[in-house]
Each structure stands twice: as C-alpha cells, then as structure tokens.
Amino acid sequence: MxxxxxxxxxxxxxxxxxxxxxxxxxxxxxxxxxxxxxxxxxxxxxxxxxxxxxxxxxxxxxxxxxxxxxxxxxxxxxxxxxxxxxxxxxxxxxxIAGVEEARLIYIGAAHEVQAAQGNRLVVDIGGGSTEFIIGKGYEPKLMESLYIGCVSHSIRFFPKGNIDAHSFKEAELAARREIQVISGAYLKSGWNQAIGSSGTARALAELISANDFNGHTDGLTMGRVNASGGLITRDGLRAMKKHLLTYEHISQVELLGLKDDRRSVWPGGLAIMLAVFDELGIEEMEVTDAALRTGVLYDLLGRSQHHDMRYVTVEQFIQRYSADREQATRVGKLASEFLQQLPKPKTESRADNIALLQWAASLHEIGLSISHNSYHKHSAYIAGNADMPGFSKNDQARLAALLIGHTGKLGKLANNSGFHDWRMLFCLRLAQVLCRGRSDEDLPKVKVSDEDGAYQVSIPKEWAQIHPLTEFSLLKEAAEWNRIGRSYELNLK
Structure with missing residues (x-):
C-alpha cells in the first residue's frame, strides 16, 4: 500500500x-x-x-x-x-483486467524513471502474470498481459523447491512460447529504453549487484542504479542462472541479498526474465520500484483533476463503433435529469452514478455496428468483454448490465441477484423511450419519483394525447416493470 x-x-x-x-x-x-x-x-x-x-x-x-x-x-x-x-x-x-493493469504499470513507471527520447518498453513480472507495455512519454501504446508469473512459474517448474537444469530449461521455454505470441509486434514497434518495474525486477537487479554477477562493479554505478533502482544485464542473468544450478534445492542457495520472502519464487522470476531478454533481444534493463501502485495513484489523481481515462475510452468507443453522438448525448442528459430527481443513494456517490449512467447512454447503441436485431445484446457484450482502459471489471459488468437491460424484457436482470442498479436502469429506459424520435424538440416536462422501490412517471396529458406512440410505449414499459414485481405507474395529468 x-x-x-x-x-x-x-x-x-x-x-x-x-x-x-x-x-x-x-x-x-x-x-x-x-x-x-x-x-x-x-x-x-x-x-x-x-x-x-x-x-x-x-x-x-x-x-x-x-x-x-x-x-x-x-x-x-x-x-x-x-x-x-x-x-x-x-x-x-x-x-482490473490484465491490459488495464499494464496501462497503470506504465503510468507509474513513466512518472518515476528519467525521461528518454522515443519509445519505452516496460516489463513487470508479477506473481501470476507479466505485463508488457510500449509507450512514449506518459502514454502507453502497446499493452499485453501474459499468464506467466514468478509464483505460478516457480510452483509449476520447481515444485517443493527442487532445482535442476532440465526443469529450468523447461521453465525458460514455456515462458518464451508465451512471449513469442507478442514479440513480433513489439519488435516492430521498437524502443530506446527498457525498464523492469516492481518486485521481481528490483530483486534481480539487487542480486546481480550484490553478488557481482556482471564480473565487475563499475557497470552498476553509472548513476542509473540510484536514479532508477538498479540495472539488469543479460550477462548478469546468465551468471545468476549458472550459480543457481550448482544447487539441488532452493533452501541451499547462498546469495548475498536473497531475502527469505523471495527465495521460493526467485527461480520462476529468473526464468521468465531470461526468456524476456532472449525473445525481445534485450541486453540491459533499467529498474524502478514504481509500478502499479504509483500508476493507480496518478490515475486517481487524474480523475480528481478531470483527466479521467474512462471518458477518453468512451469517446474512443463512440468513434470506433460510429455511434450517433447526438442521440447518445440526448439520452444521457435526460437520464441524468431523471436520476437527480430521485433520492440520493445512502452508500454510493451520486456523481459516480451519474457518470456511469452517462457512459451507458453513450455506449447503448454501439451494438448497431454489428446488427440492428438484438443490438442491445451486442452493445452489452462489447462493454463486458472489450479492453476498456480506466474501467475496472466491476465497472464493465455494471455497464454491460445497463446496456443489456436498457430495452426489451427485464426478466434477464430480475433473475440476476448481483444487479442493483435498478434506479439507473429505470432512468435509462425512460430516456430511451422518450428520445425514440431522435429529436430535442417537443419533449415534455417529466417528473419521476421512487418511493420504496415504486416508480412513478408523470407526463402532461395533453402531450400524451398528441404522441400516442410514446404513450403506448410508456404503458408497455410500466407493464414490463410490473411483470417482474416492481411497481411502475404512469400518471397523465
């Protein structure tokens, strides 16, 4: 923390x-x-x-x-x-998803290491996954998360701490096979600076330095050690591997600076890092302790200063799927007005809920790029499964639920015990019905209320009489909510 x-x-x-x-x-x-x-x-x-x-x-x-x-x-x-x-x-x-983890790792590393011209490669070996990011400045460009990590790799290839040359070779080859899937795109992009972030990279750099695995000491005192946390070299990794294979069990290994909490997972991390160097052709890598935690804080700071990555992501999705921006804005604005008429939530942030509701409105028609039939299902699938920088898995799940439910039958959500955003769904569905004509003109003054889960919608009677399709749609909407046991009353005054 x-x-x-x-x-x-x-x-x-x-x-x-x-x-x-x-x-x-x-x-x-x-x-x-x-x-x-x-x-x-x-x-x-x-x-x-x-x-x-x-x-x-x-x-x-x-x-x-x-x-x-x-x-x-x-x-x-x-x-x-x-x-x-x-x-x-x-x-x-x-x-958070693997790609989102990669994005945050890059932000953290980029804020702490010294500036460099051109692209940077950041590699972060965690317990169960390894993230690879190429970016420029503070902006990540390529991001991948692979299911290889120092803990899972050590358990898989060095069970009970046993060490031998065959097992280590298998660990390296397994990691190389995973990295080969992404290496082509990364090598094509290129980089001028390679950075290892977080615990595994820092531990390897410290062991190389403390045990002189480079064969000399001056190579580690060029300003980069103190400035960015250390340096990992290909020669140093190979010397460390050679030293490790002189032992039969991890408990026997004698190394200056090898901490007890790292001893059991160090072989897996070393095998993965060697695979990274070999597959990506790296000779040396600077190290920084700044990674995910630092990136999370800078991302949080950005949200407070209105540089929220989630807004950028939604904007990119609107462009990618050619969504009707005016309709999205129209529905989002009206839905937010309805939500503000309802009682404030006791345990949630009203501002956060309005933001989520507006994102749902912005994305509710992205499925039209696939098919008009059941487009809401396509919208929900995209929001639930796409890489969405800035959004957590829970954010995406809530978005997907709002999108699947913004039109059509409600039974699919009524049977979902984990769905709690009924008020937001009520507002989104009502706004979608009222905006069916895709026009800002002639919308009535609508009042909504929620008393202990009983929704009421009040619309001028005169307006309803000259808009029979909308009146019919609202009556169907009320019937659908009542069908799943949630009271919904339409008042024409």
Missing part, C-alpha cells in the same frame, strides 16, 4: 510518497488445481488487508483506490474474497 501527498509544482502536480506498507501474502501460491483460493492464503490476505485498513481509516473514499490483479481475475471464489476484503479494508476493491 502506498500513501502519498499531492503537491502542486510549476510543472504540474506530483505525488510525494509519505508511507508504504508491504505484506508478502502470495495469494497466487494459494490457488488450488481447481482455481480456488485456499483457506490459508484467503486468511493471510484478509489479515493483511485488515492491517492496511487501519492505516487509511477515515480517509475520504474519493482519495482511496484499491485494485486486485491476476489471482483474483482467475480464482473461482474471488467474489466472496472481494466481499470479505472490502469489509476488512473499509473501501471498495476493483478487480
């Missing part, structure tokens, strides 16, 4: 870290063969999060962001763990 202060400078706002908490939980090591998070790891994770929660107790929720990565992307009981962890932390926890 990283706690930082935002400081305004002449060149912009910077984050100054004031507190860091680390707890080596190794959730990935707790995954069973059936992809369930085992009880020991489950409880270790909750205990760590509970301690973190004490440190940030009383923080403004708008200033806190907690994200979960690969292990909770794949664990079958991740939803239950997230529920318990949120209670322990006292703040929401977002499960």
């Amino acid at each position: 990283l706690v930082a202060q935002a400081t305004n400078t002449p060149s912009g706002t910077q984050l100054r870290p004031i507190d860091t908490l680390r707890d080596s939980v190794r959730l990935a090591a707790g995954l069973t063969e059936n992809k369930l998070l085992g009880n020991d790891a489950y409880q270790r994770g909750l205990a760590a999060i509970r301690r973190f929660g004490e440190r940030i107790r009383g923080f403004d929720p708008a200033n806190v962001r907690a994200v979960a990565t690969n292990t909770l992307r794949v664990a079958k009981n991740a939803q239950q763990f997230i529920h318990d962890a949120q209670q322990a932390l006292g703040f929401p926890i977002e499960v």
Whole structure:
C-alpha cells in the first residue's frame, strides 16, 4: 500500500510518497488445481488487508483506490474474497483486467524513471502474470498481459523447491512460447529504453549487484542504479542462472541479498526474465520500484483533476463503433435529469452514478455496428468483454448490465441477484423511450419519483394525447416493470 501527498509544482502536480506498507501474502501460491483460493492464503490476505485498513481509516473514499490483479481475475471464489476484503479494508476493491493493469504499470513507471527520447518498453513480472507495455512519454501504446508469473512459474517448474537444469530449461521455454505470441509486434514497434518495474525486477537487479554477477562493479554505478533502482544485464542473468544450478534445492542457495520472502519464487522470476531478454533481444534493463501502485495513484489523481481515462475510452468507443453522438448525448442528459430527481443513494456517490449512467447512454447503441436485431445484446457484450482502459471489471459488468437491460424484457436482470442498479436502469429506459424520435424538440416536462422501490412517471396529458406512440410505449414499459414485481405507474395529468 502506498500513501502519498499531492503537491502542486510549476510543472504540474506530483505525488510525494509519505508511507508504504508491504505484506508478502502470495495469494497466487494459494490457488488450488481447481482455481480456488485456499483457506490459508484467503486468511493471510484478509489479515493483511485488515492491517492496511487501519492505516487509511477515515480517509475520504474519493482519495482511496484499491485494485486486485491476476489471482483474483482467475480464482473461482474471488467474489466472496472481494466481499470479505472490502469489509476488512473499509473501501471498495476493483478487480482490473490484465491490459488495464499494464496501462497503470506504465503510468507509474513513466512518472518515476528519467525521461528518454522515443519509445519505452516496460516489463513487470508479477506473481501470476507479466505485463508488457510500449509507450512514449506518459502514454502507453502497446499493452499485453501474459499468464506467466514468478509464483505460478516457480510452483509449476520447481515444485517443493527442487532445482535442476532440465526443469529450468523447461521453465525458460514455456515462458518464451508465451512471449513469442507478442514479440513480433513489439519488435516492430521498437524502443530506446527498457525498464523492469516492481518486485521481481528490483530483486534481480539487487542480486546481480550484490553478488557481482556482471564480473565487475563499475557497470552498476553509472548513476542509473540510484536514479532508477538498479540495472539488469543479460550477462548478469546468465551468471545468476549458472550459480543457481550448482544447487539441488532452493533452501541451499547462498546469495548475498536473497531475502527469505523471495527465495521460493526467485527461480520462476529468473526464468521468465531470461526468456524476456532472449525473445525481445534485450541486453540491459533499467529498474524502478514504481509500478502499479504509483500508476493507480496518478490515475486517481487524474480523475480528481478531470483527466479521467474512462471518458477518453468512451469517446474512443463512440468513434470506433460510429455511434450517433447526438442521440447518445440526448439520452444521457435526460437520464441524468431523471436520476437527480430521485433520492440520493445512502452508500454510493451520486456523481459516480451519474457518470456511469452517462457512459451507458453513450455506449447503448454501439451494438448497431454489428446488427440492428438484438443490438442491445451486442452493445452489452462489447462493454463486458472489450479492453476498456480506466474501467475496472466491476465497472464493465455494471455497464454491460445497463446496456443489456436498457430495452426489451427485464426478466434477464430480475433473475440476476448481483444487479442493483435498478434506479439507473429505470432512468435509462425512460430516456430511451422518450428520445425514440431522435429529436430535442417537443419533449415534455417529466417528473419521476421512487418511493420504496415504486416508480412513478408523470407526463402532461395533453402531450400524451398528441404522441400516442410514446404513450403506448410508456404503458408497455410500466407493464414490463410490473411483470417482474416492481411497481411502475404512469400518471397523465
């Protein structure tokens, strides 16, 4: 966990870290063969999060962001763990997609390493996945997340800590096969600076330096060590591998600076890093400790300063799928007006809900680019499964549910116990019905209310009489809500 202060400078706002908490939980090591998070790891994770929660107790929720990565992307009981962890932390926890993790890692690394001309390559080896990003300045361009990580790789190829040349070769080849899928595009793009971010890269750089695996010391004292956290070289990695293979078990390995919490996962991380160097033709890599946590904070800072990546993503989707921008704006504006007439939520942010509702309105017709028939299903599928920078998995799931439900039958959501955005759906569906003519003209003054889950819509009777299609559609809408057991009354006054 990283706690930082935002400081305004002449060149912009910077984050100054004031507190860091680390707890080596190794959730990935707790995954069973059936992809369930085992009880020991489950409880270790909750205990760590509970301690973190004490440190940030009383923080403004708008200033806190907690994200979960690969292990909770794949664990079958991740939803239950997230529920318990949120209670322990006292703040929401977002499960983010691999590409979103890559984007945030790049933002964090780019803000901390020294500037370089041209493209940068950032590689982050985590416990269960490895992220590869090429970007320029602060903007990522190519982003991939592969299912190879130091914990999962060590468990797979070095079970019980046993080491031999054959197993290490298999670990390298397995990692190379994964990297080969993306290497062509990355090599074609090219880069002028290679950066290793976060724990595995930092640990490898420290071991190379402390044990003189380069065969000399002056190569590590060129300003880059102190400035960016260290340096990894191809020769250093090979020397480290040669040293490792002189032992039969990880518990026997003697290395200066090898920490106990890294000992069991170090061989997997080393094999992956060697594969990265070989497949991408890297000779040396600078290292920075700044990665995901720093990127999450800068992204959070951007949201508070109205540089929210989610707005950029929605804009890109509108362009990509040639959505009718005027209609999207029309529906979003009207739906937001309806939501503001309803009681404020007790536990959620009204501003966040309005933003989500407007994003849903912006994207509700993107499925038309595939087919008019059942277009809402296509819209929902895209929003639920596409890479959407800035959005968490939960954000995308909520968006997809609003899109699948914005027209048609409601039974598909009535049977979904996890769907809670009924008010937003009510507003979106009503706005969509009223805007069917795709015109700003002649819309009546509509009043809405929600009393204990009973919706009421009031429309001038005179207007309804000269708009019989809209009146008919609203009566059908009321019948659909009542059919699933939710009261909906249309008042013509």
